Amino acid sequence: MLTIKNLTASVDGKEILKGIDLTVRAGEVHAIMGPNGSGKSTLAHILSGRDGYEVTGGEIVYKGQDLLSLETEVRAQAGIFLAMQYPVELPGVNNMTFLRESMNAIRRSRGEDEIDAVSFMKQVRKKAAQVKLDPKLLKRSVNAGFSGGEKKRNEILQMAMLEPYLAILDETDSGLDIDALRTVADGVNLLRSPERSMIVVTHYQRLLEYIEPDRVHVLVGGRIIRSGGKELALELEARGYSWLVEEAAA
Amino acid sequence: MNQQVESYGQVVKQYIGNLPKGDGDWLSELRQKAAKRFAGLGFPHAKLETWKYTGIDGLLSQEFEVDDTSPEYAEHTVLQQFLQEPVSGRLVFVDGVYQADLSHCESAGVSIGSLHAAMVLADSTVLKKTGSLSGVGEHGFAAMNLATVHDGAVIHIAADTELKRPIELLHVTTRGAEGKALRSRHLIVVEAGTSANLVERYVALDDTTYFNNTVCELFIEEGAKLTHQRVQLESTQAYHMSDLHLELKANAHYHGIYAAIGAAWSRTSVHNRFSDQNANCELDGLYMADNGQLTDFHLDVDHAVPHCDSRENFRGVLHGAGKAVFDGLIQVREQAQKSNANLHNANLVLSRRAEVDTKPQLVILADDVQCSHGTTVGQLDPEAVYYLRSRGLSEREARRLLCLGFASEIIDRFESETLRLQLTEVIRQRIQG
Known part of the structure; x- marks a missing residue:
């Protein structure tokens, strides 16, 4: 699904990623953990194609394609989805119109027919209920005036509607109380399938109690300094990051 | 410019001279006054603060003619422009001339007609009201409008009428309008306790060049409510000038919702002087300008008495080399305590070549008031x-x-x-x- 080789990247001339190697196979869930400022979000945004990040070396291959040569929307059309840490508010842009236009843009790019209004409504209602998003919010402007939890649910709803092959969740757990966290995790778990891979970026182990990862990677100072199974997350929870940082430095 | 004023002055003189006597002496006198006013004022120029950013050279160079020959058109092309929803009544003007065959009104309490008919019949109730709000014209175009007015809508809604469906006032231009200056005046009276909804639209069937010079006087009597949806979608080659004058009596409520999208050059000014207490004036507006377009909104809201509310919210979208002018003036006089006045103007500028000149002005002389204003000019996030x-x-x-x-x-x-x-x-x- 995704192979990252020796990826280096900088923001405003400052090197943030210093050689990342990562392979994610179809159906796998990978967690990327690390302290603040370690480069987790940078990696997530580079995968999605946000401006302002300069890739200085290495490569990313997604489904056999050179990902870095693709525009943001082409990546989305190819099945990459980033659930953002800070979803943008879009005043005046109706949530349902937005969802439908996104779905249709992706369908058109794949040579599929646009979704008809009835099927769309059915799907959006069902999936909004799954992530416990108040149906009233579907009629409102995208994220405008939503609470932190509502914004995150809305992200997961978009993910459920767009059915990506590679979903990246950037700190989706931040700012959520335990109930919201569980709902969001349930929504994510519903989407787990042998064809779909996920990268879950998180600071805390908490989310991984609900979304069980196949692999856990620890990102510190722009490098993956340790990879392991889900037990690594538990160890980090108990011991923090510093012992790993010291080990890596030694 | 002086030469132009003179030659237009000649046109005005000739026009008045050629009017049949049956037009009603009362208006003739007013026309003469307005002609004199025009000769004195001339056309507005860039040295005037309210015309600083709105050049008129392009308009004058077109040398539009005063010519009121009846329009010819295929009826279905006009019918296609009608509102889809059912209406309480409909008044249709083609190339500035009232079309009685296409106009109708069956609603109780509503009477409609044309200013031209009122002139022919010397209907003094209508003619006396004409110009009573606007005066003879505070700039040359308005004076010229009154001096040479040809037609317009006359709408009267009786007291305590509740209209659920809108009244449609449709102004259509055809190819026949090419090169013409159309002069209309609308007179709208909403009597006490009445609630009504007016949809006023300016649309073009062809990409024709013409000048639509319009004045609209709206009288909203005590406790009456008027929602006024107004859309300017003239031909992109056209020139459009609208002066709206409002009179709100005690407890009256006016809500204007405007869109100015068409025309190469358009200017809409709205004047409301509160002279009775507890009246409420709300204005929402949208304007858009692309290459070769200039759109201008001038608002003039004057709180002359206490306890009135005004709210203005205007948004502009500028792209290409489009140009917009927004001037929102709110005055709160010394005696106008307990006034609420809010003005907001937001502009989205999508290109480097686009330009907007925005000027919100709040002049507050009373101390116990709630007023706010804000302006933004920005790009897409x-x-x-x-x-x-x-x-x-x-x-x-x-x-x-x-x-x-x-x-x-x-x-x-x-x-x-x-x-x-x-x-x-x-x-x-x-x-x-």
């Missing part, structure tokens, strides 16, 4: 564009969606679904184009 692109939309689609989102705050205020859909579609096409 790159974060928002990225967000949409990350969901599969192209940059163009993302920008279109965000522009429509910006405009929707005003579009959603239109009560008519036909208008909401039409405006959304026009804006969508303009942004795509």
